[in-house]
Amino acid sequence: MVEEGPVTGLLHHKRDGEGLAHKAATLLAEATALQGTLHLPGVRDDYRSRLEQVVLLATRALDNNLESRESALLQWVLVQAHGARAEDARYGAGQLSRGAQRAPTLADCEEGWQRVEQIACTAEVAALAAARFARLLDTAKARTIARRAEVAAKAARKIVTERNCAYTFHADPGFSFGEGWYLAAAALLAGVPIQIRPGAAQEVQAKRFLLDAGLEGSLRPYRSRPSSPKHLTHIIAEAFRADPPGAQRTLRAAFLGDEPPSASLRSWIDGHGGGNPKQKVLLWIRTGDHDALRNTCFEELRQLSKLVLTAGLTPIFFGDALPADLVPTRGVDLTLCWKEPLFQGPDMRRAQLQLFEELKDRHGLVGQIGVTTAGMDGPALMGLPTLYLTQERNVRLGKWVGAVPGYQEVVRAPGYFEIIRATLQQWRQ
Structure with missing residues (x-):
């Protein structure tokens, strides 16, 4: 027999709704108390788990058709929980996107960005839920939380839409000169986009080489957080294996x-x-x-x-x-x-x-x-x-x-x- 967890127990406790709003509010307070220590190992995972529990518990309680006073409290709890989840998802998308860009293989990179996309969707769903409960409550505080959630969701989506797929052609003598060979090769064989940092010491020479190689169409405006050059050897290998x-x-x-x-x-x-x-x-x-x-x-x-x-x-x-x-x-x-x-x-x-x-x-x-x-x-x-x-x-x-x-x-x-x-x-x- 599976042991009943604390949240499962709350969900099955007194279906008439007595005290569930209070329990949900208490659980939310415990999650909120962790916000000052989210940078510590393991705390953010605990925080996310508690927020998820709050949403499950409060939603289940609200579905039990509680009296209006109890419903209002649960709606207030859900506005806060969904708002917090949207902001946390925005943070998670930002962190994971950095790791995905630096992934050692192209497959790892793509898998990481798929997860970023999922997290952005989580932020959007949470923001919509916060907005719905804010409309029901119709208070200034609820609307403020819902607006913050909307901003967080848009920021998470922006991380996905503004992903930098270009690889940097280093034109500074301090970087590996030879990396240019296989970036240009990957562009010729697989069409990867290229960017060059404006003002680099050998910017003119780099552009000359790429233009002479017929890669003018591969050049993109320079942006931060480019794709990792670690992927390029794999891209080239796949092209050579094919032909x-x-x-x-x-x-x-x-x-x-x-x-x-x-x-x-x-x-x-x-x-x-x-x-x-x-x-x-x-x-x-x-x-x-x-x-x-x-x-x-x-x-x-x-x-x-x-x-x-x-x-x-x-x-x-x-x-x-x-x-x-x-x-x-x-x-x-x-x-x-x-x-x-x-x-x-x-x-x-x-x-x-x-x-x-x-x-x-x-x-x-x-x-x-x-x-x-x-x-x-x-x-x-x-x-x-x-x-x-x-x-x-x-x-x-x-x-x-x-x-x-x-x-x-x-x-x-x-x-x-x-x-x-x-x-x-x-x-x-």
């Missing part, structure tokens, strides 16, 4: 355009990376402050360089600066080249991608190896065989493994250098 060759063709056409690389770019590459006929491998270097645990381990880089040379290939060091004792004697040093004027102008993003293409087409570049740095993503999406190193399985980038052609993940487990050695032999062949 790998087609997805790659789409990105290459948009990112590289129809015009050949400029004469100045070809001259720069010939001067810095030419003269060595051997096949080459990019070795990426990351030394950023953000998430420093992902940075390049230089002892590992030494071993990688030896593996590349032993395989009969030439390492090209690319990315952040090398320590002085690691400056290669049998390799090509292109570290920090992205800071040169050639790669910082209005067409900086296309110029960097054309650099990788020229290295592949005219200077024997066969693949790239590095830690999980987004700078590798542009070349990877356009077809450069890629092997990225990680301490453990990467939830986000792991979605590309098996979807983006030539994209491999290597976890630093015993024997992982053998995997790299075998991959280098495959690339050489």
Whole structure:
């Protein structure tokens, strides 16, 4: 036999209505007393539960056709309870919407926003009920509570209707440059909207890249609380799984355009990376402050360089600066080249991608190896065989493994250098 709860007991106690209005009012007072401590753990859940109990009890009592004096008291209780529920729902919709926008996966994000929609509906239903009882009571206090409930319901609905579905294309050097590759790719492959913060240091360059890629129609005015970039790798993976060759063709056409690389770019590459006929491998270097645990381990880089040379290939060091004792004697040093004027102008993003293409087409570049740095993503999406190193399985980038052609993940487990050695032999062949 199920034990009878306190509210169930109240609902079945004295069907003639004697004292039920008083009990409902007492329950409401207990809920109201919690309002000053709603920020404490678990209190808001208790508060919501009590309000729900008040509504159930008072509504049941009112349906018992009580005398007018008792009915008026119950109506006053219900105005307050429904008003409080509407305002609480507005708060809940705001809080949940923030979490939904930051959800790690697109599915989690959509599920969160569905729940926000439900909460907004709860606010609207509560506001309508408060308005109905306020009309019956026809007092200034009741009308004030009903108006507050209406304002709360409209605010909750506004959270839903003003959801920012755009993703931010970061145009500030303090953010990951490489994230732009997969945001533009997601826009091309799945039509996601893009926004750029006005006044960002590289706003002109970002817009130039997007316009050149044919994404003018994807740009939206900048607003706060954009969608999380965590979703983008999943969106891209789905497009590649559906049609790998087609997805790659789409990105290459948009990112590289129809015009050949400029004469100045070809001259720069010939001067810095030419003269060595051997096949080459990019070795990426990351030394950023953000998430420093992902940075390049230089002892590992030494071993990688030896593996590349032993395989009969030439390492090209690319990315952040090398320590002085690691400056290669049998390799090509292109570290920090992205800071040169050639790669910082209005067409900086296309110029960097054309650099990788020229290295592949005219200077024997066969693949790239590095830690999980987004700078590798542009070349990877356009077809450069890629092997990225990680301490453990990467939830986000792991979605590309098996979807983006030539994209491999290597976890630093015993024997992982053998995997790299075998991959280098495959690339050489």
